[in-house]
Amino acid sequence: MRIVNLKLKKHPYDIIIGRGILPRLGNLLKKIDIGAHAYIITNPTVKKHCAEKLQSILSSSGFSTKIKTIPDTEKSKSLETATAILKDIAKYDKRKRIFIVAFGGGVIGDVSGFVASIYKRGVSYIQIPTTLLAQVDSSIGGKTAVDLSEGKNLIGAFYHPRLVLSEISFLKTLNLRQLRSGLAEVIKYAAIKDGELFIYLEKKYRAILECRYAAMEFIIERCSRIKAEIVAKDEREEKGIRTILNFGHTIGHAIEAASQYESYNHGEAIALGMLVETEISKKLGLISSAKAARIEKLISAAGLPTIIKGCSFKSIIQAHHRDKKFLGKKNRFVLLTDIGRAKVVLNVPIPIIYVALNGRIKIPSSR
Amino acid sequence: MRIVNLKLKKHPYDIIIGRGILPRLGNLLKKIDIGAHAYIITNPTVKKHCAEKLQSILSSSGFSTKIKTIPDTEKSKSLETATAILKDIAKYDKRKRIFIVAFGGGVIGDVSGFVASIYKRGVSYIQIPTTLLAQVDSSIGGKTAVDLSEGKNLIGAFYHPRLVLSEISFLKTLNLRQLRSGLAEVIKYAAIKDGELFIYLEKKYRAILECRYAAMEFIIERCSRIKAEIVAKDEREEKGIRTILNFGHTIGHAIEAASQYESYNHGEAIALGMLVETEISKKLGLISSAKAARIEKLISAAGLPTIIKGCSFKSIIQAHHRDKKFLGKKNRFVLLTDIGRAKVVLNVPIPIIYVALNGRIKIPSSR
Numbered sequence: 001m002r003i004v005n006l007k008l009k010k011h012p013y014d015i016i017i018g019r020g021i022l023p024r025l026g027n028l029l030k031k032i033d034i035g036a037h038a039y040i041i042t043n044p045t046v047k048k049h050c051a052e053k054l055q056s057i058l059s060s061s062g063f064s065t066k067i068k069t070i071p072d073t074e075k076s077k078s079l080e081t082a083t084a085i086l087k088d089i090a091k092y093d094k095r096k097r098i099f100i101v102a103f104g105g106g107v108i109g110d111v112s113g114f115v116a117s118i119y120k121r122g123v124s125y126i127q128i129p130t131t132l133l134a135q136v137d138s139s140i141g142g143k144t145a146v147d148l149s150e151g152k153n154l155i156g157a158f159y160h161p162r163l164v165l166s167e168i169s170f171l172k173t174l175n176l177r178q179l180r181s182g183l184a185e186v187i188k189y190a191a192i193k194d195g196e197l198f199i200y201l202e203k204k205y206r207a208i209l210e211c212r213y214a215a216m217e218f219i220i221e222r223c224s225r226i227k228a229e230i231v232a233k234d235e236r237e238e239k240g241i242r243t244i245l246n247f248g249h250t251i252g253h254a255i256e257a258a259s260q261y262e263s264y265n266h267g268e269a270i271a272l273g274m275l276v277e278t279e280i281s282k283k284l285g286l287i288s289s290a291k292a293a294r295i296e297k298l299i300s301a302a303g304l305p306t307i308i309k310g311c312s313f314k315s316i317i318q319a320h321h322r323d324k325k326f327l328g329k330k331n332r333f334v335l336l337t338d339i340g341r342a343k344v345v346l347n348v349p350i351p352i353i354y355v356a357l358n359g360r361i362k363i364p365s366s367r
Numbered sequence: 368m369r370i371v372n373l374k375l376k377k378h379p380y381d382i383i384i385g386r387g388i389l390p391r392l393g394n395l396l397k398k399i400d401i402g403a404h405a406y407i408i409t410n411p412t413v414k415k416h417c418a419e420k421l422q423s424i425l426s427s428s429g430f431s432t433k434i435k436t437i438p439d440t441e442k443s444k445s446l447e448t449a450t451a452i453l454k455d456i457a458k459y460d461k462r463k464r465i466f467i468v469a470f471g472g473g474v475i476g477d478v479s480g481f482v483a484s485i486y487k488r489g490v491s492y493i494q495i496p497t498t499l500l501a502q503v504d505s506s507i508g509g510k511t512a513v514d515l516s517e518g519k520n521l522i523g524a525f526y527h528p529r530l531v532l533s534e535i536s537f538l539k540t541l542n543l544r545q546l547r548s549g550l551a552e553v554i555k556y557a558a559i560k561d562g563e564l565f566i567y568l569e570k571k572y573r574a575i576l577e578c579r580y581a582a583m584e585f586i587i588e589r590c591s592r593i594k595a596e597i598v599a600k601d602e603r604e605e606k607g608i609r610t611i612l613n614f615g616h617t618i619g620h621a622i623e624a625a626s627q628y629e630s631y632n633h634g635e636a637i638a639l640g641m642l643v644e645t646e647i648s649k650k651l652g653l654i655s656s657a658k659a660a661r662i663e664k665l666i667s668a669a670g671l672p673t674i675i676k677g678c679s680f681k682s683i684i685q686a687h688h689r690d691k692k693f694l695g696k697k698n699r700f701v702l703l704t705d706i707g708r709a710k711v712v713l714n715v716p717i718p719i720i721y722v723a724l725n726g727r728i729k730i731p732s733s734r
Contacts, residue, residue, distance in 0.1 A: 079450045086446070090517035095688070118485065121512070121523045121603075145488070150457035156488045157524065236488075321462070 002221045006140065006228040008160065008235060015140060015164040015224045019213055022053065022167045025128075026061025032162050034124045035097035038065045039089055041112040042103040043072035046130050049173055054103060054128070066092050072107050074261035077146045079155060085115050100125035102161070106138040106266060110156070113144030117159030126163040131174060132182025132216075133267055135166040136189070136223035141231040141242075151322050152253055158236050166224070168216050176303070179209050181267025183302050184248075188274060189223045191295060192247045193230075195340030197222050202294070205302050244342045247334040248274035250323060251357065257319035258311040271304035272360060279356035280348060281335040291339050309362045316357060369588045373507065373595040375527065375602060382507060382531040382591045386580055389420065389534045392495075393428025399529050401491045402464035405432045406456055408479040409470040410439035413497050416540055421470060421495070433459050439474050441628035444513045446522060452482050467492035469528070473505040473633060477523075480511030484526035493530040498541060499549025499583075500634055502533040503556070503590035508598040508609075518689050519620055525603050533591070535583050543670070546576050548634025550669045551615075555641060556590045558662060559614045560597075562707030564589050569661070572669050611709045614701040615641035617690060618724065624686035625678040638671035639727060646723035647715060648702040658706050676729045683724060 001018035016028070038058050042051060047069050055065045068088055070076045089098070102112030102125060109127055116125035127139035145156030171179070183205065190198035200218070201208070207215040227245070234241035252273025255264060264272070278295050281287045300306050308316070320331075331353070335345045368385035383395070405425050409418060414436050422432045435455055437443045456465070469479030469492060476494055483492035494506035512523030538546070550572065557565035567585070568575075574582035594612065601608035619640025622631060631639070645662050648654045667673050675683070698720070702712045 079446070079453070083446045083450070086522060087515055087517065090515050090521055114485075118481075118522050118524055120521060121510070121525055143488070148454055148457050150454065154457055154487060155453060155485050157485055158488055 002217065004221060004224045004228050006160070007232045011160055011162070013160060013162055013164070015166065015228065017135075017166045017168070017217060017220050017224060019168040019217070021165065022128075022169075023057055025054075025057055025165060026063070028163060028165070029058075029063070029099075029126070030061065034126070034162055035099040036063060037093075037096040037098040038063050038101050039092060039098050040065055040067045040101040040103050041085065041108055041115070042067060042069055043105070043108055044069055045072065045173075046104045046108075050130065050170065051103070054101075064096075070108070070111065072105055074107065074147065074152075074256075076107050077111055077153075079146055079148070082111060082115055082146055085111070086119055089115070089119055099123060099162075101128060102126070102139070103128045103130065105129065105131035105134045109134055109139050110143075110145050110153075113142070113159055113161065114146055114156055117144055117157040122159065124162050126165065127161045128165050128167065130167075130170040132171055132179055132220075133185055134182075135168075135171070135220050136182060137185040137227065139164050139166070140224055140227045142235070152257055164224075166220055168213060168220070171211050171216060174211070176209060177265070179211060180303050181265045183208055184267035184271040184274075184299070184304055186219050186223055187295075187298055187302065188245075188247055188270065189226050191274065191278075191336060191339060192244050192334070192342035193226050193340060194222065195338070198294075198298070198339050202298055202301075205298065209303070240344055243332075243344050244334050247336070247342050248277055250331075250333055251276040251316070251320065253323060254316045254320035255308060255311065257322070258315035263310040264305070268305050271299050271302075272306070272308055275299060275306060276356050276360055277333060278336055279359060280333060280352055281337070283352050283356060284335065284345070284348070286343075287336045287338065291336075294339060295336075306360070307362050308360050313354075313358055313361055317354070369584065371588060371591045371595050373527070374599045378527055378529070380527060380529055380531070382533065382595065384502075384533045384535070384584060384587050384591060386535045386584070388532065389495075389536075390424055392421075392424055392532060393430070395530060395532070396425075396430070396466075396493070397428065401493070401529055402466040403430060404460075404463040404465040405430050405468050406459060406465050407432055407434045407468040407470050408452065408475055408482070409434060409436055410472070410475055411436055412439065412540075413471045413475075417497065417537065418470070421468075431463075437475070437478065439472055441474065441514065441623075443474050444478055444520075446513055446515070449478060449482055449513055452478070453486055456482070456486055466490060466529075468495060469493070469506070470495045470497065472496065472498035472501045476501055476506050477510075477512050477520075480509070480526055480528065481513055481523050484511055484524040489526065491529050493532065494528045495532050495534065497534075497537040499538055499546055499587075500552055501549075502535075502538070502587050503549060504552040504594065506531050506533070507591055507594045509602070519624055531591075533587055535580060535587065538578050538583060541578070543576060544632070546578060547670050548632045550575055551634035551638040551641075551666070551671055553586050553590055554662075554665060554669065555612075555614050555637060556593050558641065558645075558703060558706060559611050559701070559709035560593050560707060561589065562705070565661075565665070565706050569665055569668075572665065576670070607711055610699075610711050611701050614703070614709050615644055617698075617700055618643040618683070618687065620690060621683045621687035622675060622678065624689070625682035630677040631672070635672050638666050638669075639673070639675055642666060642673060643723050643727055644700060645703055646726060647700060647719055648704070650719050650723060651702065651712070651715070653710075654703045654705065658703075661706060662703075673727070674729050675727050680721075680725055680728055684721075
């Protein structure tokens with residue numbers, strides 16, 4: 001078992017990583033005096049395979065539990081779903097000391113955290129991420145959100161969990177595509193902040209896709225530590241430090257939106273986004289061709305897509321212009337200056353973005 | 368013009384009080400570098416009488432403006448209204464540096480602040496309260512909220528404005544009932560924290576109900592200062608300090624809910640709540656009969672209700688039990704120990720609450 005502490009000034013919290021650690025949950029929750037009644041938000045798959053175990057562990061420690069299931073698709077990240085959950089919580093919560101448990105992947109974590117942030121002006125919640133992507137990234141750092149049809153993550157709050165518990169044995173239930181999606185975010189951490197991790201991934205990506213325990217524990221701890229350090233320095237993304245975590249996400253979010261959250265899952269879109277943004281870095285002379293090629297090679301070896309299919313150049317550019325990171329007339333990109341180093345660049349010339357993007361599209365468009 | 372600073376550690380802000388101060392708004396906003404595009408949320412009455420002036424002041428300082436009107440009733444404090452506003456903001460906000468202006472009474476302030484808190488994980492907003500109640504109380508302190516059918520203010524956030532501008536000339540448009548409603552909150556401040564203010568109100572309540580400028584400026588500054596001091600000490604109501612601002616509100620909210628937000632406006636319900644909670648204080652031996660009588664005399668002189676009509680004992684008790692301030696099996700009341708002093712009391716014996724409440728109901732119930 002490994003513990004990473006996210007050192008927030010006001011409410012620091014632990015990220016606990018290991019195999020077979022779920023039974024410790026009761027004691028962990030009592031130690032932080034979180035409440036007595038667990039409102040668990042999850043998806044049908046996780047409910048089927050893991051909910052009974054979680055409920056029995058909580059019950060045996062004296063907590064009462066209630067399960068709420070929502071579909072694990074981007075469509076669940078809506079104000080309508082949040083509203084339905086909030087009404088359900090209010091019905092359940094008759095003068096209880098409730099807390100919320102986000103039990104699932106990134107969608108569940110985002111919606112649950114948002115709901116926790118606005119119910120009674122904020123109630124406690126914990127994250128029990130069940131996907132690799134959620135364990136290395138989305139469960140940590142307090143960004144919660146739902147979408148509007150006008151844009152992804154447009155509604156939300158910075159609101160931290162009281163505890164993150166990353167039980168590695170949950171990852172055994174993931175299919176290869178889900179593991180690859182998580183690996184995309186791991187590659188992101190390596191690319192922006194950790195050259196050693198990058199070399200490790202070049203050697204060990206197979207072990208990760210086979211879900212070998214030692215490799216999983218290593219990468220989850222490493223990524224959790226990187227994210228915890230960055231978030232502790234710049235909790236609300238006000239100082240330009242946290243921004244580098246968005247590497248691959250500017251173009252990645254645009255691809256997700258342009259393909260209506262159907263052709264690609266989050267990790268796949270981020271992989272494509274990293275390739276385009278690495279290309280921009282190269283064209284601006286920030287990173288060498290050889291290093292850019294290593295990034296492409298790793299993404300390809302991981303089985304992630306390297307060519308954009310099923311959405312047009314135009315639709316991606318349109319979605320990009322709706323991105324909330326776009327401020328005034330300035331675009332903003334996280335670009336690589338080395339493998340393991342990134343910086344924020346404002347006002348990248350439009351032609352460079354267009355050429356880098358067009359080079360990744362299956363049937364390049366001249367429009 | 369008077370200025371009260373709310374000394375929050377992270378984001379302190381000014382509350383500016385005076386007559387004819389609205390034209391200064393442009394400069395004030397530039398000084399705090401709030402953005403360029405004002406999304407103004409208001410109600411039909413305020414729009415009719417005051418919006419043109421506000422828009423022309425903002426335009427002449429180079430801000431663009433857009434007006435959104437919502438009805439000024441408790442029904443507007445819903446997630447559905449918030450969702451509709453958020454979608455409208457997202458449509459308006461094409462890479463703009465927007466900020467939100469809450470321009471109206473308490474309902475407008477609560478909804479606008481909530482919307483600002485969750486749009487893009489928080490955008491800047493300012494409060495321009497137009498009612499006495501909003502100027503002395505709800506515009507200050509960062510409590511934002513909407514209701515669920517399960518309870519009032521169940522959804523919300525602590526989220527502070529960047530500026531509060533209390534233009535006293537707006538109060539001239541209020542009718543007597545609205546002035547009385549605001550005066551109820553002023554009486555609350557005096558009762559819990561400011562014996563001198565209480566004496567002032569006993570002498571000057573007529574000047575307030577006639578909306579005399581000097582009296583208005585005096586009470587608005589005095590109340591703003593009390594609230595700013597309390598909020599600075601206990602921003603998120605975690606230390607039991609801010610809680611005393613809820614004097615009259617435990618029973619008051621229950622009366623509002625029991626009468627479905629129709630028979631009484633907020634101030635009237637709070638006046639009734641203060642009478643019941645003063646009676647509880649008296650029965651527990653915390654305050655003398657003579658002082659309790661002075662409170663009733665002032666509330667009555669202000670033209671506020673002293674008898675509960677139109678909702679039953681049972682419906683008030685039921686609503687009280689759904690109150691979010693009710694934790695576990697413990698009730699929690701703010702009770703008076705003097706005129707100008709209050710304390711939080713847990714677990715008030717139920718029979719005392721019942722008798723105090725029953726004594727205020729027109730046709731007392733034995734149920």
